[in-house]
Amino acid sequence: MTDNLLEGRGDPAPDSGYPQPPPRMGFFTDTSVCIGCKACEVACKEWNSVPEDGLSLLGMSYDNTGMLGADTWRHVAFIEQDRPLGRQNNAVALMPAGPSSTGRNQEVVAAGLGERHGAQLGTDTGAVRPGPDPGGPTQPVTADGRTELRWLMASDVCKHCTHAACLDVCPTGSLFRTEFGTVVVQEDICNGCGYCVPACPYGVIDQRKDDGRVWKCTLCYDRLTVGQEPACAKACPTESIQFGPLDELRERAAHRVEQLHGAGVTEARLYGDDPDDGVGGTGAFFLLLDEPEVYGFPPDPVVTTRDLPAMWRHTALAALGVAVAGLAAFAGARR
Amino acid sequence: MSGAPDPGSEVRRDGLHRTAPGREARIGARGGRRAGRGGEVVPPAEFRSYYGRAVIKPPVWKAHNIASYLFLGGVAGGAAVLAAGADLTGRPDLRRAARLVSAGATGLSLTVLVADLGRPGRFVHMLRVVKPTSPMSIGAWLLSGLSPLVAVAALDEASGLLPRRWAGLVGRVARPGGLAATAIAPAVTTYTGALIADTAVPVWHGAYRELPYLFGASALAAAGGLVAAVTPPGQAAPARIAGVAGSVAAQVLDPAVHRRLGAAAEPLTRGRPGRLLSASRWCSRVGIALLAASSLRPSRVLDVAGGLALTAESALTKFGWFYAGIDSAADPKYTVVPQRDRLTDTADATR
Numbered sequence: 001m002t003d004n005l006l007e008g009r010g011d012p013a014p015d016s017g018y019p020q021p022p023p024r025m026g027f028f029t030d031t032s033v034c035i036g037c038k039a040c041e042v043a044c045k046e047w048n049s050v051p052e053d054g055l056s057l058l059g060m061s062y063d064n065t066g067m068l069g070a071d072t073w074r075h076v077a078f079i080e081q082d083r084p085l086g087r088q089n090n091a092v093a094l095m096p097a098g099p100s101s102t103g104r105n106q107e108v109v110a111a112g113l114g115e116r117h118g119a120q121l122g123t124d125t126g127a128v129r130p131g132p133d134p135g136g137p138t139q140p141v142t143a144d145g146r147t148e149l150r151w152l153m154a155s156d157v158c159k160h161c162t163h164a165a166c167l168d169v170c171p172t173g174s175l176f177r178t179e180f181g182t183v184v185v186q187e188d189i190c191n192g193c194g195y196c197v198p199a200c201p202y203g204v205i206d207q208r209k210d211d212g213r214v215w216k217c218t219l220c221y222d223r224l225t226v227g228q229e230p231a232c233a234k235a236c237p238t239e240s241i242q243f244g245p246l247d248e249l250r251e252r253a254a255h256r257v258e259q260l261h262g263a264g265v266t267e268a269r270l271y272g273d274d275p276d277d278g279v280g281g282t283g284a285f286f287l288l289l290d291e292p293e294v295y296g297f298p299p300d301p302v303v304t305t306r307d308l309p310a311m312w313r314h315t316a317l318a319a320l321g322v323a324v325a326g327l328a329a330f331a332g333a334r335r
Numbered sequence: 336m337s338g339a340p341d342p343g344s345e346v347r348r349d350g351l352h353r354t355a356p357g358r359e360a361r362i363g364a365r366g367g368r369r370a371g372r373g374g375e376v377v378p379p380a381e382f383r384s385y386y387g388r389a390v391i392k393p394p395v396w397k398a399h400n401i402a403s404y405l406f407l408g409g410v411a412g413g414a415a416v417l418a419a420g421a422d423l424t425g426r427p428d429l430r431r432a433a434r435l436v437s438a439g440a441t442g443l444s445l446t447v448l449v450a451d452l453g454r455p456g457r458f459v460h461m462l463r464v465v466k467p468t469s470p471m472s473i474g475a476w477l478l479s480g481l482s483p484l485v486a487v488a489a490l491d492e493a494s495g496l497l498p499r500r501w502a503g504l505v506g507r508v509a510r511p512g513g514l515a516a517t518a519i520a521p522a523v524t525t526y527t528g529a530l531i532a533d534t535a536v537p538v539w540h541g542a543y544r545e546l547p548y549l550f551g552a553s554a555l556a557a558a559g560g561l562v563a564a565v566t567p568p569g570q571a572a573p574a575r576i577a578g579v580a581g582s583v584a585a586q587v588l589d590p591a592v593h594r595r596l597g598a599a600a601e602p603l604t605r606g607r608p609g610r611l612l613s614a615s616r617w618c619s620r621v622g623i624a625l626l627a628a629s630s631l632r633p634s635r636v637l638d639v640a641g642g643l644a645l646t647a648e649s650a651l652t653k654f655g656w657f658y659a660g661i662d663s664a665a666d667p668k669y670t671v672v673p674q675r676d677r678l679t680d681t682a683d684a685t686r
Contacts, residue, residue: 060386061386067389077385109386113386113387116665117389117666117667118387118388165534165535168469169533170469171461171469171471171472171475172460190460191461192457193471194394194451198393198660198664200391200535202390203392206392206395207395211453212453291383293384294384295385296384296388298674299674299678300677304532304533304535305533307532307533308468308529310544311528311543311547312529314528314543314544314545314548315529317547317548318548318551322413322416322521322524322554322555326413326416326558327416327420327517329420329574329576329577329580330573332573333573333576
């Protein structure tokens with residue numbers, strides 16, 4: 001921990017100058033009970049009037065949203081794996097079908113994502129076009145081909161970091177810290193410079209193509225100010241998305257992990273709850289059942305501005321070098 | 336499942352292919368190895384990801400705006416320093432060339448920066464706050480400070496075109512203005528390194544210690560080269576020296592950057608950025624040789640050819656680094672693998 005506000009443990013609202021802030025609010029997304037209904041995606045779009053961003057079929061799973069973006073502030077990820085969930089008995093041996101994930105499927109996804117790995121901006125999610133020969137020989141469905149199966153589903157959202165790179169690098173002050181410790185874009189101030197987009201270690205904030213400004217989850221700032229919970233949490237039918245004071249959520253999450261470990265789900269782990277991680281802990285954290293990168297999260301994100309003091313030192317020293325070298329050239333030149 | 340035929344194997348038009356990966360595909364497992372410039376070998380990049388999708392978002396900046404700016408800002412700053420030196424040492428032809436190059440590059444810099452915002456009126460929002468945590472904010476202020484100074488210095492060179500009353504005023508403030516610009520100009524050439532390093536883009540952030548030096552050296556090469564190309568050979572000596580010094584420094588720093596980045600330097604060595612940066616190194620060698628030759632026997636032809644080679648070197652460097660950043664952000668490998676390695680190292684250290 002250092003004495004600057006760019007890294008380490010912190011309490012964002014007081015650190016940002018609110019003298020008597022309310023408790024820091026956040027999300028605990030317990031993916032172990034997510035059923036992938038996407039009610040959160042819909043509720044978010046409706047409440048925040050987020051525009052439609054392409055009704056494409058991605059062909060990779062039940063996830064046809066792809067990733068978070070300017071017009072996707074909640075995103076439900078679907079991961080199909082050939083393994084059981086905890087001690088669950090899927091009765092796979094009695095089922096008539098083989099694995100639903102085929103190599104063909106993988107290929108179509110890879111072709112659709114292309115060289116950019118689905119990293120297109122402006123929430124172009126990378127729709128998959130059918131391959132040249134969709135009717136090619138399919139995989140034989142035999143009893144031998146059956147596998148165990150589990151679905152991982154997770155509703156992703158802006159992390160509302162303790163040390164938010166997007167907010168730090170914003171040159172206009174459009175991104176600001178609310179009294180609840182969350183990070184919000186003021187759209188009338190954003191000038192479309194796009195600096196926050198590559199600064200985010202989670203790839204959350206994104207530029208809207210038609211207006212050039214950036215958009216992301218506000219943790220329903222408007223609802224919070226009148227004592228309401230965010231639309232996604234309100235709509236979640238399984239309480240996978242839990243909203244509340246962060247301290248309380250962290251306690252609840254630790255208890256839930258214990259419970260799952262006791263039930264044999266030893267792979268349950270929390271992501272983003274640690275105030276000593278690279279972003280000082282996140283306001284929206286998750287209970288995951290596999291490595292973070294499987295869900296599209298960075299395994300060990302670090303806020304880029306942690307190293308900014310060093311960058312400025314090098315910049316100043318280099319500038320001095322340019323000045324000295326430029327003027328020394330005149331001393332070295334003969335008439 | 337033991338003894339069963341591999342459920343992932345399948346037949347395609349071009350033959351039999353074995354083992355489709357699991358749903359948590361280990362993307363990149365078949366990737367080739369390739370020695371980097373530092374001689375390091377890229378470790379087998381086996382990692383997991385969400386359907387091979389990118390983790391972070393690549394910059395939305397357009398190359399023809401922002402990569403151009405990385406180059407133009409360097410020219411503007413470097414030439415402003417040369418203009419001040421020429422002014423102090425009484426080289427009027429060199430001063431004129433450097434002042435005009437500096438003002439022209441500054442004007443183009445502002446143009447491309449404003450163009451990238453989509454709506455020009457939005458630029459004023461940059462001047463709402465001064466924010467040291469945002470290199471872009473500091474850069475906007477640096478450029479706003481530099482612009483009037485280099486503009487007035489350049490106007491002095493064209494004083495014949497001004498009304499007489501104005502020409503007198505411009506003549507009085509041009510020298511103090513041009514000299515004051517040297518307080519800002521060097522920072523304009525180097526802060527762009529911090530600008531792109533202060534992101535989550537792996538290849539940019541990984542090089543945050545070296546980028547300001549590399550960009551400053553590249554700026555000096557471009558400014559020296561361009562000014563040497565448009566100055567009569569008799570007075571171009573300082574510009575040649577500055578250009579060659581900048582270019583040599585950039586070539587010395589290049590392997591240091593690759594050593595620092597290790598396997599993460601891969602985007603700098605392949606594809607479009609690899610080609611651009613390789614061309615940049617060749618331009619550097621050619622430019623250094625031609626300008627060195629012209630130093631021994633001043634020649635307009637050598638100055639123009641060598642100067643433009645160094646200018647091209649700098650532009651290629653900036654575009655190469657820009658595109659390398661895009662590549663390293665678009666492929667989840669460059670985000671996940673180093674972070675996973677870091678976690679493994681931490682776990683090993685605490686064990």
